[in-house]
Amino acid sequence: MTEPSTPPPEGSAKVAARGTASPGLTETGQLRILTAREIEAARSETARTQEALKESEARFRTLFESSPDGIFITDPETLEILDCNTQACEMNGYSREELVGRSINVLHPEEVRAQTKGGPEGRARFVEQLRQRGVITIESVHVRKDGTAFPMETSMCLLELGGRDVVMGIDRDISERRRAEEELARHREHLEELVASRTAELAVERDRAEAADRLKSAFLATMSHELRTPLNSIIGFTGVLLKGLGGPLTEEQSRQLGMVKSSAQHLLALINDVLDLSKIEAGQLRVSSAPFALTEAVEGCLRALAPAAERKGLSLVAEVDPAIGTVRSDRRRVEQVLLNLVSNAVKFTETGSVTVSAVREGPWVVTRVRDTGIGISAEDLPNLFRPFQQLESGLARRFEGTGLGLSICRRLAEMLQGEITVESAPGAGSTFSFRLPAGEAPADIGTEGR
């Protein structure tokens, strides 16, 4: 391709090598007579050069023909195809004879052709760009002889051929790449669709869960109301009759009415427990915070449970450190927890005592409820604070209760920024520790309200 159309004058290689004089010329360009030896040397030099050129061209031809890419050599001015390789013919569905001598535009669809035309000036500018940048790669479209089109990436560079500039374009069919890109885009789109539809599904599920939650709350409110309405009349009339407002009662009638009253109150406690737990779980329970004397709360609780302890012959003992002072918490909820813990202790203790102590320990005010009751086995301890877990079915029958008390206590303690822990062993009694944040130091000595 680089071979000039006319053979070079003998000795041109030498001119190139030396850059000074030819064998038949003096350094000033005057002709001179060559010796036979000089002539022989010049001839063999020329022969070697021609040999090298032939080899170079053969190498290029081999590369040109064996390239997996289609290669066109075109005239940048006329766009005439000067040469092309076999791969170029196959890609485009033409024979070499059909292509060589025609415009490269025969391979371009109408709209691309319009762009590549650009007039002689446009083409000259393009050649200039090629000269500056070395290689220019563009993506375009080729149309085969059968009319089908395919995407194409062409890398172009300038070559000097027979003393003039030609363009060598190396074409690669990028249908596969395009397909992959499109596939990728489709997958991406599909993924987006999947994400969108999953998001919509989750929104539906969330709405459903929220609706279920509202239903649960409404159900609890309704149940609470429905159960309290008949209880209102049971507890109310029992109270009225026990006060003798309905007329005088015999001793036996009073005793039996007392049983009705106590059962009705137990039923009410159960309803309140269920309601409390569901309020806690629905996040509907709010706790307040105000200073109050813990000693009062403990004493109130012991007073309330004294009759029950007395019936079982248990001693109820309070050991409250007078320096305990006031705590800042929700008094009603603290009392609820204490009442629960102490009534549990009384319930599960047959003989001995229930002791309630309260002390400050570091950041905590700790109230301990210690009993001499049946105790709790190690394997039962972890379940102790779960809802609806009275420890064994035998116990459930022996001791009435919802099995909600301790789970409510623990949740309440947590809401009050405190905690409840337990130490116990079967037969060795149990100690429940109820910790509340101590807050500020005990400024007053807890005499307030005693």
Place this chain on the structure above:
Amino acid sequence: MSGNVLVVEDNEQNLYLVRFLLEGAGWHVVAAPDGPRALEEARSGRFELVLLDIQLPGMDGHAVARELRRIPALDGVPIVAVTSYAMLGDRERCLEAGCTGYVEKPINPDTFLDEVVSYVRPEVRP
């Protein structure tokens, strides 16, 4: 003439209980089983106290309280909600609707009277 109480309650037994307690203390009880009849009674009579159940058939207690509050004759008359609603915000909702006080069911017969009567000015108690 004083000591008239309007009891709005749809449950017969509960009405009987409340009536029994109030009449025992010398109150004159007028009963209404639902909202519309309560409004009718309130417009035509004179009362020193209204006890209002919240869960009523048809028009609910909150709506009844709001309507009662529009009746000029009930100006300054305590309306006490007596309700077994015990969820968070129930008390607030009752007070917002115009109730003066709130008593939770089941009522305690030992303290019920004192509780509701405490809302009534002493000079108009029976």
